[in-house]
Amino acid sequence: MSKYLEQLSPEEAKSLLRLLSKENSKLAARIEELAKAKISDVDADNVADDVYRVLVSIDVEDLWNRPNGSNRFRYVEPVEAAYEMVEEALEPFAEQLKKYRKLAMYQEMKRVGLGIANGILKFTKEGQTEFKKWAPDDAMEWLGGLLMEWEKGCTDENEKKCIREMNQLLEG
Numbered sequence: 001m002s003k004y005l006e007q008l009s010p011e012e013a014k015s016l017l018r019l020l021s022k023e024n025s026k027l028a029a030r031i032e033e034l035a036k037a038k039i040s041d042v043d044a045d046n047v048a049d050d051v052y053r054v055l056v057s058i059d060v061e062d063l064w065n066r067p068n069g070s071n072r073f074r075y076v077e078p079v080e081a082a083y084e085m086v087e088e089a090l091e092p093f094a095e096q097l098k099k100y101r102k103l104a105m106y107q108e109m110k111r112v113g114l115g116i117a118n119g120i121l122k123f124t125k126e127g128q129t130e131f132k133k134w135a136p137d138d139a140m141e142w143l144g145g146l147l148m149e150w151e152k153g154c155t156d157e158n159e160k161k162c163i164r165e166m167n168q169l170l171e172g
């Protein structure tokens with residue numbers, strides 16, 4: 001790879017790809033093909049491992065050091081703060097789902113969703129952390145809420161099927 005390409009920021013690289021795509025339609029098609037192949041490479045087991053790793057890495061010390069108690073706007077119970085920490089930790093995975101949904105890449109969306117569900121289930125069953133004592137079911141509640149919101153705005157049958165499969169995983 002060129003020493004100059006290595007120095008480009010991600011935004012500069014995207015800008016360069018856009019410019020090249022505008023100049024050459026064959027190159028644009030090839031770039032699109034490679035980009036789709038790259039983002040299509042989703043392994044549900046890897047997602048599950050990542051979710052589990054993120055959840056077990058939440059440090060209870062961070063909960064204890066988190067500003068809770070009375071503040072200018074409201075009182076935040078430690079249990080509520082723990083839920084917020086779980087939500088923050090899992091938000092990148094929700095963003096992955098949204099990305100695939102926006103692209104109508106339902107198989108990839110399904111793999112990510114099932115990976116999230118399996119990672120959460122593993123944490124719920126096997127996670128042995130001090131933090132989990134403060135938030136034993138928060139990850140499951142977060143996913144249930146995410147699925148419920150997702151289902152409200154869902155009209156596509158493939159999406160509905162994906163949601164049902166994740167719900168079945170959680171119920172079983």
